[in-house]
Amino acid sequence: MKKKWYVSMLALVLAISLALVGCGKSSEETGTKDSGGSAGGSGDKETTLIFGRGGDAVSLDPATATDGESFKVTQNIFDTLISFGEQSTDLEPGLATEWNASEDGLTYTLKLREGVKFHDGTDFNAEAVVANFKRWQSGDKEQYYYYNSQFGDIITEVKAEDPTTVVFTLSRPLAPFFKNLAMSPFAISSPAAFEQHGDKYNENPVGTGPFKFKEWKRNDRITIEKNAEYWMEGEPKLEQVIFTVIPENSARLNALQTGEVDLIDGVNFSDVPSIDGNDSLQTFFRPSLNIAYLGLTSTRGPLKDKLVRQALNHAVDKQALLDAFYAGEGTPAKNPMPEVVEGYNAAIEDYPFDLEKAKALLAEAGYADGFEMELWAMPVARPYMPDGQKVAEALQANFEKIGVKAKIVTYEWATYLDKARAGEADSFLLGWTGDNGDADNFLYVLLDKDSIGSNNYSYYSNDEVHNLLIEAQSTVDQAKRNELYARAQEIIKDDAPWIPLVHSTPALAGKANLKGFKPHPTGSDKLTGVEFE
Known part of the structure; x- marks a missing residue:
């Protein structure tokens, strides 16, 4: 009864809130017509x-x-040095109008747009770019997750040659360097603003x-x-x-x-x-450039065992999820990245939905009677996850059939992310929409051991995978990169740190x-x- 009362009250509050949103807005707020024109x-x-x-x-x-x-x-609010195409990850001018790399892949030079001002009236120039990179490099690695996952310690120097020229020197080649620069996290902020506001800059953003x-x-x-x-x-x-x-x-x-x-x-x-x-x-x-997945934290309880993770993969009916919650708009996922990303391994065969095989693997791992775990449900709708609670309930029902009792848990969104990032979840629903269209942005960012504590929420670590991904980052030849990524996907599939669920068309x-x-x-x-x- 208490639960029903709470849901009813929540619905009532939401209805009142929506009414107030409509009734309380002036034409200045909404931009709608009144006798004096629009906002x-x-x-x-x-x-x-x-x-x-x-x-x-x-x-x-x-x-x-x-x-x-x-x-x-x-x-x-912000601009990046390089921009993506209107509906693609093709590179186009942004705050930089030209860019090139040296033959050895260690030096990257950008020519900057002239006459651009930050919203606070200060000048955008090469020194501002240097200041942004120094901030990311010198800051807490856990705070600047994306910088750590995309660049790490590879950038050894960022130099302003003149007001419109900035030069990056790297310790090794980084094939997706320019694509990384086009990603949203590497938008350029006003140095005056982030120095002025300090820890409160996240509430006082100033871009170009x-x-x-x-x-x-x-x-x-x-x-x-x-x-x-x-x-x-x-x-x-x-x-x-x-x-x-x-x-x-x-x-x-x-x-x-x-x-x-x-x-x-x-x-x-x-x-x-x-x-x-x-x-x-x-x-x-x-x-579509996304993946919805159930992460299996490989440092916790029975999930430390690869056989258990493989068993859970066999217990999920992905097509049923797609039909029930996505109206068929998407494809079942078998790899940690979508097929449109170059380097996708189409030859990999997915874990078939096979409850008997799942039970056999659990028995082999010493869990013939199953076990208990938490299953974290996302509290917000995302493009790859339209209803985290219902998807969690469907997975819970699947796991029940092989003797695994999954208790559904959820938190407010920011707390959910923080706690999952800290490795506190047994299993958790999450997803990823690609930032730059490169395989590195899925495999290295989400599943490399370097990304534990940032975007590798499953705490998956495999040295062979790491070596393959680092070699792929450092290789300019795309065909060679594709071979390396194909092998990495084979190992990841066998290790089963995730249950890849769906690639949606939001x-x-x-x-x-x-x-x-x-x-x-x-x-x-x-x-x-x-x-x-």
């Missing part, structure tokens, strides 16, 4: 975009963020991007406003963007249908037909009069070209 002062045209999303950001300092909700915002940070009301909304001095002519088109938190997918869709928000992510795949049938709405599909929805929105495969969307008709 942006451009006649009757809406100029504020309200983006409904499932969870709040964790940090607005891109260098310390690891979650998609944070990058969704920082992508629009199309929008300036305005305010953050925790677990409610983040507001950013147009940077009128943006270096890209004619952009952004919007005056303001409000990222608002609506945890439940169905409530988020309802807010879109009633006009409280303009754009949402985390659309239930089963809702796509009804959205397509509504003339006032439209759907968007994000190009769905989003928006108002029919919204144009210029191009979902990016990395999940970090630039909103510069978005406007209302």
Whole structure:
């Protein structure tokens, strides 16, 4: 009864909150029409975009963020040195207009865009780039997760040759170096701002991007406003963007249908037909570059045994998960990265759904009667995981059939990530949307021993895999890199630190009069070209 009362009260509070969101907003906040025109002062045209999303950001300092909700915002406050294509991971100019590498792969030179200012009025130049890299290099490795996982100690010097030229010297070649620079975590911050704000910089972000940070009301909304001095002519088109938190997918869709928000992510795949049938709405599909997985922490209890991890792999019906929770929009996963990433090993055969084989492996490992473990369910909807609780319940039912009793546990999102990163989970649902389209960004970042304590939540460590991944990083020949990654995937499959579940094709929805929105495969969307008709 107590649980039912709590759920009912939660639903009531959510309903009241949504009503207040709609009723309490002035036209200045929402960009809707009133007798005096719109919020942006451009006649009757809406100029504020309200983006409904499932969870709040964790940090607005891109260098310390690891979650998609944070990058969704920082992508629009900051710029990176090199940019990705509109809907690809092809490299294009950003704050740098040219870049090249030496023949030995140890020196990388970038020419920078002139005349760019940070939002605080200070100059963007080569010295600012040097200051950012010094900050990441000298900081706590556990704080700058991405820098540690993508560069480690490889960069030995960052030098400003002149105001528009920066030169990187490496201790060994790094094949994905330029692609790494285009990733959201390596956006360039104002040195004056991060020095001024110190530990509070994550709440006071200052970049060169199309929008300036305005305010953050925790677990409610983040507001950013147009940077009128943006270096890209004619952009952004919007005056303001409000990222608002609506945890439940169905409530988020309802807010879109009633006009409280303009754009949402985390659309239930089963809702796509009804959205397509509504003339006032439209759907968007994000190009797939993701993996949903159940991590099996290899340092805990029975999960230390490879046979146990293999048994759990055999116990999962991935196609049933895909049909039940993704409406078939995606593919069952067998490797830790999607097929579109070069180096994917298509020859690997997945663990078949075979409960008898799973029981036999458990018996061989000494767990014929099964065992108990925790199964952590994600508390927020993500593009690769539309409903963590329901997916956890399905996995729980599968494991019950082989005698494994899985207790479902969850936490608030930031706490969930922190505790899982610390190795406190037995098994945990999580996923990854690729940052740069390179195999290194999946295999090394998520499963190398160097990444334990950052993005390797399963604490998987294999020296042979490590050597293969380091060699692949240091090899310029892509064909050779592909061979190394193929071998690494074979070993990882046998060691079974994960149960790869699904590669999804995430769905989003928006108002029919919204144009210029191009979902990016990395999940970090630039909103510069978005406007209302």
